[in-house]
Amino acid sequence: MLRCLIYSVCFLIIFSLPSLSQTSSIATVGKPNIIFILSDDHTNKAIGAYGNELARTPNIDRIAKEGAIFTNFFVTNSICGPSRAALLTGKYSHINGFVSNNNQFDINQFLFSRALNDAGYQTAWIGKWHLETLPDDAFNYWNILPDQGHYFNPDFINQHHDTLNYEGYVTDIITTLSTDWLKNRDQDKPFLLMIGEKATHREWLPAVEDLGSYDDVIFPLPASFYDSYKGRIAAAHQDMSIAETMNLIFDLKINVDYEKDAIYRRLNDHQRSAYKSYYGDVISKEFNDNQLKGNALIEWKFQRYMRDYFATANAVDRNIGMVLDFLDQHGLSENTIIIYGSDQGFYLGEHGWFDKRFIYEESLRTPFMIRYPSVIKMGSVISEQVLNIDWAPTLLEIAGATVPSEIQGKSFLPLLQQKAGDWRQQTYYHYYEYPQPHRVIPHFGIRTPQFKLVRFYGEQDFWELYDLNEDPQELNNIYDIMLNTNPKLVKSLKQQLAVSTNEFKDDLAKRIMQE
Incomplete structure (x- = not known):
């Protein structure tokens, strides 16, 4: 609790500071700052700006309204670690070597963050990294979650290779660490800040204040929810269905033993009490009393999954609002590019599934929006096919850095400037990880x-x-x-x-x- 109080004080101190822009030198003029917020498994179908009227994402939507939203942004390999490797290298998985989460990323290869550093940028990665290696010199500063990380009271590994525990909710802590870095950075340099969110990754643990926040919503079943998989061998072979794969205890928190379960032993007394009151006294009781079977049980699981998933996303949006407010209050908004995206799409019951991996639209397509006040017309909609290997060359071109020929992606800066001529007419995709987990061929x-x-x-x-x-x-x-x-x-x-x-x-x- 003491650490929570310290973080609260930090927030008050940060937001009462004089404008950072007042102390910035002329050296930053012409080189925009860059903040890239990368969430995990957050599908565009769960975002208001993409048309979901049930989603409560005002801050994410704000980025789209004040900048550009991409309607056909795709990934090259729909899985967590490989997507981050594609971002860092601008290359496909078979070239950067990280084809699945079971690999170890080669940190010594070309990374766009080093090129930005060479171009005069100060760089940082804070939050989820998930590349089975440490960033080392790839960023000037880093503070990352080990592996997937934990939602509550998580450990972080810092650039000194110290592992420290932070009390609180992971999304809030990532924001605090990020704004602390912004406050203490070298004010004479432009910056790249990568904010890696853990949410909305499985097992979908909402912040205490978000428990039950979607319980008044009945989510409509997707049209393909009861897909028969006729004529589709791989779809029938998978192990990622809400009906069979989704676990009542692990995923939906039904009849959890809060004293023995490793996830919930991490919680402090206040957090554990809130979870027991909500999932134990309310949700588990409802489940035990109803004794559902067949389709009624499957649809109940779907509603619980959706409510937890959307509630977990609440903290992401709320914290994005804090970052936007920080930029406004410190005079950084006009010269800072802010980006929101996810490492891939995700299934919200389409085909009866959760997870990602397939080349099918729900997992291939990912949300992406970017605000760049001096360049992008507000409310722009970009429909061209853009890929996550395009992130690196775009940011390098924006920063005035050299884009090496080894990069396979293509800068979409001309799309942002509404100056693009011919653009790609097809997207190439390759997925590898098999058989575990989820048996996707x-x-x-x-x-x-x-x-x-x-x-x-x-x-x-x-x-x-x-x-x-x-x-x-x-x-x-x-x-x-x-x-x-x-x-x-x-x-x-x-x-x-x-x-x-x-x-x-x-x-x-x-x-x-x-x-």
Whole structure:
């Protein structure tokens, strides 16, 4: 509790300081500051700016309203660590070497943060890192969660390799550490601050003040909730369903033993009491009394999942508001680019699932919005296909740093300036991690504006093809039908896929296509 009081005092001190811009030198003029807030598993379908009227995300929405929102932002490998590796390197997983969460990231390769440092930027990463190695000299300052980290009273590893415990809620602590760094940074340099959120990663533990915040909402079942997976081997093979995979104790906090469970032993008395009162006395009692079975049980699990997921996101939005307020109060807003994105999309009951991994739209597509007052027209909507490997070259170009030829992404600064000519017409994707967890079969493929062609490989080799105009939910695999009725289309899409495997030097995919 003492540490919580210290943090509260820190916030009061920070917000009462004179404007940081008053002490900044002219050296920062022309080089914008950059704050990149990267959440975990936060789908665009849970954000108000993307049309969800149930989501309470006013601060995230504010970034979109005051800048640009991307409607077709995609990832190249829909899983946590590889997505961060793509951000740092501007390269596909097979090139940067981090193809799955089971790897160890090579911190000594090219990272855009080092290039920004060479260009005069002071750099920091605070929060979730999840790359199975330490940042070392990749950032001037870092303070990261070990592995996935914990929601309550988490440990952090700092740049001195000290592991320290912080009392409180992880999203709040990350913000405090971030604003502390902003206060104490070198005022004569522009800065890059990467804020890595743990939320909204499984097991979806809301802050104490957010418990029950969505209990008055009945979430509509997605149209594909009871998907039969007909004609789709990989979809039928997965282990990420709300019905079968989602665990009543671990995921939904039903009948938890708060004294023995390792997650809840971390909680202090106040936190544990709040959780026992809500999940024990209310939610578990409701579950035990109702004795639900069949579809009624599955739909009850869905409602509980959604309420916890959205409640967990509340703290992310609230803390983004604190960061925006900090910039306003310290005269930093006009010369600071602020970005909000997530490491990938996520399933909110579509196909009966949670999690990510597949090339299907819900996990391929990720939220992205950026505010850059001197460049981006307020309320801009960008519909071109943009990738997470494009983040690094864009930030380097904005900062006036050199974009090395080894980067595979493409700067989307021209899109922000509304000066783009030709832009990519297809997205290339490759997912590797199998069989654990969630049994998603490895696959690669392309997404064009109308079609998605996918090759699954490994224990089973097969193709899938979807017409996104006619079948946006991707329920009908038309590969065999088109092979017979429109072979020219199939041939053309395979040729386009081959172009991507060559362009991005994916030797494994090229070899599989030649078999």
